[in-house]
Structures are given as C-alpha cells and as structure tokens.
Amino acid sequence: xxxxxxxxxxxxxxxxxxxxxxxxSLVPHVPFLPIWITAAFLGCAGWRYIIERRRRTLPSRxxxxxxxxxxxxxxxxxxxxxxxxxxxxxxxxxxxALKLLETRKRRDQFVLLFLSIFLVMSSLLREQYLWSVPYMxxxxxxxxxxxxxxxxxxxxxxxxxxxxxxxxxxxxxPLAIVMWVFFPRISSPFWAVPIDTSQASSGLSDTMSPxxxxxxxxxxxxxxxxAFEGEIPAPRDRYWRGLVLTRFNGRTWSGREPSIxxxxxxxxxxAGEPVNYExxxxxxxxxxxxxxxxxxxxxxxxxxxxxxxxxxRMTPIDQRIAYRVTSHTEFSVGTEMSELYRNWYSxxxxxxxxxxxxxxxxxxxxxxxxxxxVDAVLxxxxxxxxxxxxxxxxxxxxxxxxxxxxxxxxxxxxxxxxFSVMMRSVGIPARVVLGYQGGEINPMGGHxxxxxxxxxxxxxxxxxxxxxRRIDPTAxxxxxxxxxxxxxxxxxxVGQSWGLTAPSRLVHQLKLTWDxxxxxxxxxxxxxxxxxxxxxxKWLGMDDPSWRKMMLTLVGLVIGLILLISLLLxxxxxxxxxxxxxxxxxxxxxxxxxxxxxxxxxxxxxxxVLKSHAAPGKAVGEITSAxxxxxxxxxxxxxxxxxxxxxxxxx
Amino acid sequence: xxxxxxxxxxPTDRNAQHAVIDQARKSLGRIILGKDDQxxxxxxxxxxxxxxxxxxxxxxxxxxxxxxxxxxxGLSYRRIxxxxxxxxxxxxxxxxxxxxxxxxxxxxxxxxxxxxxADEVNRATPKAQSALLEAMExxxxxxxxxxxxxxSPFFVVATQNPGDQIGTFPxxxxxxxxxxxxxxxxxxxxxxxxxxxxxxxRRAMLKDIEPVTGPETLVLxxxxxxxxxxxxxxxxxxxxxxxxxxxxxxxxxxxxxxxxQALVAAARAYAFVAKHSGVYPDDVQAVFAAIAGHRLKPAGxxxxxxxxxxxxxxxxxxAIP
Numbered sequence: 001x002x003x004x005x006x007x008x009x010x011x012x013x014x015x016x017x018x019x020x021x022x023x024x025s026l027v028p029h030v031p032f033l034p035i036w037i038t039a040a041f042l043g044c045a046g047w048r049y050i051i052e053r054r055r056r057t058l059p060s061r062x063x064x065x066x067x068x069x070x071x072x073x074x075x076x077x078x079x080x081x082x083x084x085x086x087x088x089x090x091x092x093x094x095x096x097a098l099k100l101l102e103t104r105k106r107r108d109q110f111v112l113l114f115l116s117i118f119l120v121m122s123s124l125l126r127e128q129y130l131w132s133v134p135y136m137x138x139x140x141x142x143x144x145x146x147x148x149x150x151x152x153x154x155x156x157x158x159x160x161x162x163x164x165x166x167x168x169x170x171x172x173x174p175l176a177i178v179m180w181v182f183f184p185r186i187s188s189p190f191w192a193v194p195i196d197t198s199q200a201s202s203g204l205s206d207t208m209s210p211x212x213x214x215x216x217x218x219x220x221x222x223x224x225x226x227a228f229e230g231e232i233p234a235p236r237d238r239y240w241r242g243l244v245l246t247r248f249n250g251r252t253w254s255g256r257e258p259s260i261x262x263x264x265x266x267x268x269x270x271a272g273e274p275v276n277y278e279x280x281x282x283x284x285x286x287x288x289x290x291x292x293x294x295x296x297x298x299x300x301x302x303x304x305x306x307x308x309x310x311x312x313r314m315t316p317i318d319q320r321i322a323y324r325v326t327s328h329t330e331f332s333v334g335t336e337m338s339e340l341y342r343n344w345y346s347x348x349x350x351x352x353x354x355x356x357x358x359x360x361x362x363x364x365x366x367x368x369x370x371x372x373x374v375d376a377v378l379x380x381x382x383x384x385x386x387x388x389x390x391x392x393x394x395x396x397x398x399x400x401x402x403x404x405x406x407x408x409x410x411x412x413x414x415x416x417x418x419f420s421v422m423m424r425s426v427g428i429p430a431r432v433v434l435g436y437q438g439g440e441i442n443p444m445g446g447h448x449x450x451x452x453x454x455x456x457x458x459x460x461x462x463x464x465x466x467x468x469r470r471i472d473p474t475a476x477x478x479x480x481x482x483x484x485x486x487x488x489x490x491x492x493x494v495g496q497s498w499g500l501t502a503p504s505r506l507v508h509q510l511k512l513t514w515d516x517x518x519x520x521x522x523x524x525x526x527x528x529x530x531x532x533x534x535x536x537x538k539w540l541g542m543d544d545p546s547w548r549k550m551m552l553t554l555v556g557l558v559i560g561l562i563l564l565i566s567l568l569l570x571x572x573x574x575x576x577x578x579x580x581x582x583x584x585x586x587x588x589x590x591x592x593x594x595x596x597x598x599x600x601x602x603x604x605x606x607x608x609v610l611k612s613h614a615a616p617g618k619a620v621g622e623i624t625s626a627x628x629x630x631x632x633x634x635x636x637x638x639x640x641x642x643x644x645x646x647x648x649x650x651x
Numbered sequence: 652x653x654x655x656x657x658x659x660x661x662p663t664d665r666n667a668q669h670a671v672i673d674q675a676r677k678s679l680g681r682i683i684l685g686k687d688d689q690x691x692x693x694x695x696x697x698x699x700x701x702x703x704x705x706x707x708x709x710x711x712x713x714x715x716x717x718x719x720x721x722x723x724x725g726l727s728y729r730r731i732x733x734x735x736x737x738x739x740x741x742x743x744x745x746x747x748x749x750x751x752x753x754x755x756x757x758x759x760x761x762x763x764x765x766x767x768x769a770d771e772v773n774r775a776t777p778k779a780q781s782a783l784l785e786a787m788e789x790x791x792x793x794x795x796x797x798x799x800x801x802x803s804p805f806f807v808v809a810t811q812n813p814g815d816q817i818g819t820f821p822x823x824x825x826x827x828x829x830x831x832x833x834x835x836x837x838x839x840x841x842x843x844x845x846x847x848x849x850x851x852x853r854r855a856m857l858k859d860i861e862p863v864t865g866p867e868t869l870v871l872x873x874x875x876x877x878x879x880x881x882x883x884x885x886x887x888x889x890x891x892x893x894x895x896x897x898x899x900x901x902x903x904x905x906x907x908x909x910x911x912q913a914l915v916a917a918a919r920a921y922a923f924v925a926k927h928s929g930v931y932p933d934d935v936q937a938v939f940a941a942i943a944g945h946r947l948k949p950a951g952x953x954x955x956x957x958x959x960x961x962x963x964x965x966x967x968x969x970a971i972p
Contacts, residue, residue: 582884597967598967598968598969598970599936599966599967599968599969599970599971600971601931601932601933601936601971602931602932602933602971603931603933604933628927628928628929628931629928629929631882631884632880632882632884632885632927632928632929632930632931632932633880633882633927633928633929633931634880634928634929
C-alpha cells in the first residue's frame with residue numbers, strides 16, 4: 001500500500017510554480033507582517049520542496065496540528081487579536097504556508113492557488129497604489145501559469161502555459177472593467193475595512209513646537225493635489241490655510257479642537273476674482289481641511305469653518321477625499337474686535353521669553369504705531385543676521401529668547417513663533433496659521449502638488465482698521481522660500497543653503513510623470529465612488545440610476561461580453577489548414593535534400609535520412625513524430641505547433 | 652473446459668492497456684521465436700474482432716501460435732482437428748436424448764469456446780467448413796431451431812496447408828473473405844532455429860506461461876481500438892490503395908468495399924498494438940498483405956510469384972497522400 005503521507009515526485013514539475021504563485025502574492029504583505037511569518041512561510045516552502053525532491057514523507061498529522069496551533073497562538077500573541085487586516089492577512093499567510101505541508105495531491109494545490117488569489121486580493125485592503133495594478137496582474141499571471149502547469153501534459157512547455165495564462169487573463173479584462181464600472185457603489189460601504197490606525201501618517205500636528213515642521217520638510221510625501229479651473233495663482237499667493245494656533249505656553253503653540261463658528265464666514269470680506277479649484281487630499285487622520293487662503297465656499301459635506309476661519313470636517317479624514325473650493329486671494333477678515341478677544345489673542349504666559357518681550361516693547365516705543373512696529377520687526381529679521389535653515393540648533397528654555405538673541409537660525413515655525421510673541425508682547429493680537437505654502441506645478445497633469453515638505457507656518461496679526469493681516473516673517477528672512485517654493489528651491493541652489501539635497505532633474509521629471517499618473521489614478525479609479533458613478537451612469541444615458549438598473553446592466557453586459565468573446569474566439573479559431581502538416585513536412589523533406597520514394601512512409605523516410613546523416617537525428621525524430629501526430633493522430637494544434645517549431649529550427 | 656475467469660483488473664487508461672498488449676507480445680515472443688510481425692498481426696486481428704487464417708507448411712508453429720495466443724490472453728481454448736470425415740455436429744454439438752428426464756439436452760460442441768483452433772481447415776469437406784464459417788460470421792449457432800450465442804470474445808484461428816497438397820478442399824475466395832487476415836509464418840531465422848533446436852521444449856514452456864489478461868480486458872481493448880482516430884489523410888491513402896488494386900493490370904479482382912473496411916479495422920488495431928496516436932500509413936502497410944493477400948485475385952499474366960509480392964508491389968506504387 002502506498003504511504004498516505006508519501007510523496008512520489010509527481011508534483012515536482014508543478015510545485016515550483018505553485019510556490020512561486022504563493023510567494024509573489026505574499027510579497028505585498030511582507031512589509032506589514034511580523035518577520036517570523038515570512039520566515040515561517042519560506043521555511044515551509046523550502047521544506048515542502050525538499051520533501052518532494054527527495055521523495056520523503058510529509059510531516060505527521062500531529063506535527064502539523066502542533067505547528068498550526070503554534071502559528072495561531074503566534075499571530076494572537078503578535079497582534080493580540082485575530083480580526084482586522086493585519087492579523088487576518090498574517091493568519092492567511094501562515095495557514096497557506098502550513099497547507100503546503102499537507103499538499104499531496106492536485107486538489108491541495110488547487111486550494112493553495114485559491115489561497116494565493118485571496119492573498120493578492122487582501123493586499124488591496126491595505127493599499128491601492130497605482131503600481132498595485134501591474135503587480136497584481138503579474139501575480140495573477142503567475143497563478144494562472146501555476147494552474148495550467150498542474151494540468152499540463154509533458155509536451156506543453158512552461159512558456160506555453162505562461163502565454164495561455166496571459167491570454168485567459170486578457171479575455172477577463174473586459175469583464176473586469178465592466179464589473180468595476182457597473183457594480184453599484186454604496187455610499188457607506190457595509191464591507192468597510194477596519195482601518196489600521198496604528199500606522200502613523202505624516203502631516204501637520206495640532207500643535208507647534210520648535211522642530212515639528214522640520215521633520216516634515218524632509219518628507220516628499222504628497223499632502224494634497226490641486227486642480228485649478230483657471231490660472232494657478234502666483235507662488236506668493238499660494239498659502240494653504242490649515243489650522244490656526246492661538247495659545248502659547250512659552251514653548252508650544254496650540255489651537256482649539258475643531259469647532260463651528262457661525263460668524264467666521266461673515267467676517268470675511270473679499271475683493272478681486274474668485275479662484276475655483278478641486279483638492280484631492282490624502283488621508284490625514286485629522287479633521288482639518290486645507291484650502292487656499294481664504295476659502296469662501298466648499299463642496300465637502302459636514303465641513304464647517306471655525307472661529308479662526310479654519311476648515312474642519314466632523315469626522316477625521318481616513319480616506320483620500322476630493323472637494324471643490326472657491327477662495328479669494330484678496331480679502332480682509334474681522335475688522336471689528338472686542339476688548340476681550342484682543343486680550344485673548346495677545347495673551348502670553350508670565351515670565352517666559354523675557355528678553356523678547358523687552359525687545360518688543362523697546363521697538364514698539366521707537367516705532368510709534370502698530371503698523372510701523374510690524375514693519376520694524378520684519379526689517380529687523382531681514383537686515384540682521386537671521387538665517388533660514390532646515391537644520392536649526394536645538395533651543396532650550398525660553399526658546400524664543402534663545403532663537404532671537406543667540407542661535408538666529410531657524411525655520412518658518414521659529415520665525416512665526418518669535419514674530420507672534422513679539423506682537424503679543426505689545427498687545428497686538430497675533431495667531432499662528434499652520435498649513436502649506438506654494439506647491440509644485442506638475443506640467444504632466446497640469447495640477448499642483450503640495451507635499452509635506454511644503455508645510456509652513458505663518459502669522460496673522462490684527463491691526464486696527466485692517467483686521468487680521470497675514471504676515472509671513474519667513475518671507476522677510478528668506479523671500480525665496482515664498483517666491484520659489486520649497487520644491488523648486490531645491491534646484492536653484494537656494495535649497496542647499498537650507499540643507500536640502502539637490503535631486504537629479506531626470507529623476508525629478510520621472511517623479512512628476514509618476515505623480516501625474518497617480519493623480520489621474522486617484523481621480524478616476526480610487527475616486528470612483530457613489531457620486532462619480534451616478535454622474536457617469538447619467539453621462540452614459542441611464543436616467544435615474546439605481547442599483548437595480550446598474551445590476552441589470554451589469555448582468556446583461558457580462559453575458560453579452562462572454563458571448564462576444566466566445567464568438568470572437570470561434571471566429572478567430574483557425575483549425576490547422578487541411579494540409580498544413582503536409583506543407584511543413586514537405587519543407588523538412590526539401591531541407592534534407594532527399595526524395596521520398598513512392599509509398600515510403602515517414603518513418604521509413606526518417607530511417608533513410610538518419611542513415612544518410614542529412615539532418616540531426618533528434619530533429620528528424622521530433623519532426624516525424626509530430627508530423628504523424630498532426631496528420632494522422634489526435635495531434636491537433638499542439639502537434640502542429642511542435643512540427644512548426646521543429647521544422648523551423650532546422651538549419 | 653471453460654476456464655473460470657479470474658477477477659480481472661480491467662485497465663481503463665490507455666497506458667495500462669498498452670502495457671497489457673506489450674506483456675502479451677513479450678510472452679508470445681518467448682514461445683514463437685523471431686516472429687514478432689506475425690505475433691503483432693495476430694494480436695491486431697484479435698483486437699479488430701476478426702478471425703485469423705494461418706497458412707503455411709506443417710511444422711512451422713501454426714498450432715503453437717494459436718495455443719500460445721489462447722494461453723497468454725487467458726481465453727478458453729478448444730482445438731478442432733479438421734478431417735475429411737468431420738461432421739458439422741462435431742463442431743457445433745448435438746442434442747442427446749436423456750432417458751432420465753425424457754428430454755433432449757444440448758451437448759455444446761467445441762465451437763463454444765473463446766478461442767478455437769481449426770487445424771487444417773482445408774482437410775474437411777465444404778459442409779463441415781461452412782458450419783464453422785457460418786458460426787464465425789454470425790457469432791451464434793442454430794441447433795434444432797434454437798439459436799445459441801457463442802462466447803465473447805470469439806476468435807477463430809484456422810490453419811491451412813497450402814492448397815497444392817493432396818486430399819484437401821481449399822476454401823473458396825468467398826469463404827476466405829470471412830477471415831480478416833491471412834498470415835504466413837515462414838521458416839524461422841537461423842538464429843531462432845538454433846534456439847528452437849537447442850532450447851527448451853516449447854510445449855512445456857506453453858504450460859508454464861501465465862496469462863497476462865482475460866476475456867473482459869480483451870473486450871475492453873477491442874472497444875478501445877475503435878476510438879483510434881482515422882484522419883482524412885489516411886482515408887485518402889486507403890482509397891488510393893483500394894483504387895489501385897481495382898485498376899492495376901496485375902490484378903483481376905481488386906479489394907471490395909468490405910475489403911477496404913477490413914483494411915481500416917485491421918490498421919486501427921495494428922496502430923493500437925504499435926501504440927500510435929492514430930492510424931499511420933505505416934499501420935496500413937503493415938497489415939496490407941495480411942488483409943489483401945487472400946482477397947486479391949491476381950491476373951493470369953502476373954509476374955509476381957506470391958500474394959505477398961503482389962501486395963508489396965501495390966504498396967510501392969501508391970503514393971502516400
């Protein structure tokens with residue numbers, strides 16, 4: 001009796017493909033999985049292969065059960081949970097690895113390939129980047145090939161399986177597209193995936209201490225992309241308002257929790273032409289919504305303006321969102337202010353940064369009025385030896401004092417903080433605005449990319465009769481930061497003085513192209529939600545699209561497509577020409593230079609050819625057998641292919 | 652002496668079926684030395700559900716081949732020695748009156764076996780001959796108004812000494828047609844003959860040989876043979892051959908449509924024995940002499956001394972399409 005756990009090497013041909021399929025579908029998970037799971041997978045794969053190779057027996061039931069339990073507990077210990085994307089995919093990966101150890105038959109291999117398809121799919125729960133698509137296509141191709149290898153006859157080469165697999169996938173593409181377009185999108189997906197909140201995302205924080213933004217300025221990650229309807233405003237007007245910080249504790253500026261203010265919008269008085277644009281914001285896990293200073297209307301639902309004209313949504317932004325905004329770059333805000341607010345906006349903690357306060361009072365006395373004082377401070381920052389650098393020295397207690405009088409090197413947050421403190425020292429209301437400044441125009445997509453490195457802090461001071469005015473002290477120190485923008489500065493050599501490294505032009509160009517593709521990807525593919533689908537359906541001529549109509553269309557189209565593809569395949573199918581084998585064989589005969597006698601069979605002729613050494617024996621054998629199979633046997637297309645290849649490769 | 656059929660492991664996949672055939676060929680080859688072609692032809696004849704006529708001089712192993720076939724294929728076997736006084740009842744059987752029961756009881760004759768060796772069939776009278784030939788044709792016999800089926804598979808191997816010997820009744824052409832193949836055994840090669848002389852007694856060897864299969868498998872193999880594809884190209888070849896036999900000046904009567912059918916059936920079986928993926932022209936050529944040799948009537952003026960030469964001439968003059 002054969003050993004129920006024994007292997008006979010019969011899977012040796014298809015097993016490597018199955019392993020490859022599993023591996024390629026596991027790769028996207030690897031960065032997120034604990035290292036022991038990847039190691040366990042590789043170990044099991046290697047083990048299984050060696051078992052097949054050496055025709056050993058598979059591990060016993062008890063060993064397998066023990067391993068499964070150990071792995072389960074391992075996952076539980078690592079994640080302290082078994083639900084969610086992380087533990088779920090970890091379990092899937094580890095169980096696929098263990099399944100290998102009981103894979104003896106073709107049926108088990110089927111299960112493994114199903115598992116790899118599931119792994120491929122589950123990687124989408126984590127991230128849906130543009131590159132995921134070609135990678136998934138590749139994974140599916142390998143899986144299909146593995147599938148075909150399992151049932152391939154000896155005469156079928158791996159390459160043939162590969163092309164067949166590719167062809168099968170190609171047939172599926174139109175079906176996939178139709179399903180993707182027409183499958184009804186539901187506004188709040190009931191299959192919502194629990195979002196992995198443990199993953200840190202870079203972005204502005206709710207507070208600002210010296211050094212906070214510096215860490216961002218090194219990040220090339222995209223914060224948001226903007227598509228303008230008309231002309232893109234000049235760099236100096238591209239202040240992207242985020243959150244507003246109003247309280248200072250001597251070191252850290254902080255704001256308030258997002259709150260709604262009914263009067264905030266009314267305080268804005270605008271002039272000039274409005275700017276219309278659409279922002280695609282990457283997830284921030286925060287509520288702040290960014291818009292060009294100063295937004296006056298926005299399309300995002302459940303989004304409100306706070307008392308300091310900051311926009312916030314009621315729920316954190318966990319997914320990429322797109323919204324339309326109208327802004328005015330010429331505006332004034334809040335010309336009236338009560339005494340209470342004046343005091344509140346100029347509040348400073350006692351006995352912190354005393355030298356700064358003293359300096360401010362001196363300068364205020366010298367200036368005569370508030371406006372001249374503001375100019376004087378800006379002039380001081382501009383004329384004296386202040387440097388703009390991304391690598392400022394650390395500041396200890398009384399950071400503003402130390403910065404203004406000792407280090408004099410800093411980044412936007414230092415200047416904004418110091419400037420605001422000076423203003424507040426003399427009773428001028430001042431607040432710090434956090435957001436982004438500038439952004440890079442991507443010529444490929446015509447949109448503006450705002451990166452984390454464009455994060456910026458500036459101040460707003462309230463001047464009698466003028467209301468809140470945006471004052472950017474950084475502009476006084478390093479005007480090029482504002483005029484050129486952080487991204488472009490990197491190329492102009494200016495950035496080097498700040499501590500940026502110059503990227504290569506070509507690499508940058510490629511990055512821009514990639515970014516443009518990503519923007520389109522986000523806009524068209526990932527952004528294809530209920531609203532977009534609805535309007536697309538209307539554009540297609542479906543009035544009043546409902547899920548029922550879409551489902552019916554979907555089913556109809558799928559059936560239609562399947563019929564169409566089958567029909568095309570039937571029309572395309574050319575049975576090998578009646579005498580194609582004979583034609584190919586005649587070519588072989590010509591190449592040998594001999595003439596078959598009347599009534600001489602191909603085998604007899606082959607013997608004669610071999611005797612005369614007119615052609616290599618291997619080729620003659622292959623051609624004769626393929627010819628016989630094609631012309632007289634079950635052969636069909638495979639035999640014709642064999643014959644074609646064999647005759648073609650003869651000298 | 653119907654041998655009880657042992658529980659057979661009936662092979663259903665093609666490789667296992669080929670393995671059975673290979674084993675049978677090997678076993679037969681150990682007894683009938685140096686006659687691989689004839690062995691393959693005999694097996695093909697059996698697989699094509701045809702009957703075999705072995706024609707040659709006495710002592711060349713005709714009987715041995717028939718016995719070996721029965722033994723190796725695990726078939727029940729009877730030998731009927733044809734003599735001039737053989738009566739049809741000696742072949743078919745008789746009804747005997749039983750005193751005890753007061754009824755007639757049929758005593759089956761030797762024809763109720765799976766493999767029958769009709770030895771020296773041309774020594775019997777035409778009456779006895781036709782009794783056997785009818786049984787071969789109908790696969791059943793009628794006695795006293797009752798029709799009785801013959802066993803399945805049913806395979807007749809008849810031997811015949813060439814007709815130029817004294818005291819024989821050669822089978823007429825129309826009767827010869829009942830045999831799918833006619834095979835000549837011929838003298839053994841020098842090498843084989845040495846072994847025959849010096850080696851073990853073949854008869855004793857025959858007793859020791861183990862059957863490689865049984866009737867059920869044989870029926871299955873016969874069915875499998877019919878699934879071997881015959882392509883258009885091959886049909887054209889067979890048509891060309893048949894047409895040539897009808898048009899050639901060397902031949903008076905060519906192959907009939909039944910002869911053409913026999914050619915296809917035999918070529919199919921031969922392709923199966925040769926493990927080909929379909930019926931190749933080689934298979935047609937291999938069986939051609941055995942099929943056509945006794946069906947063609949050479950013209951009086953023919954320059955060919957034997958049917959085999961004539962058949963080879965036909966093969967050499969028809970191009971394979």
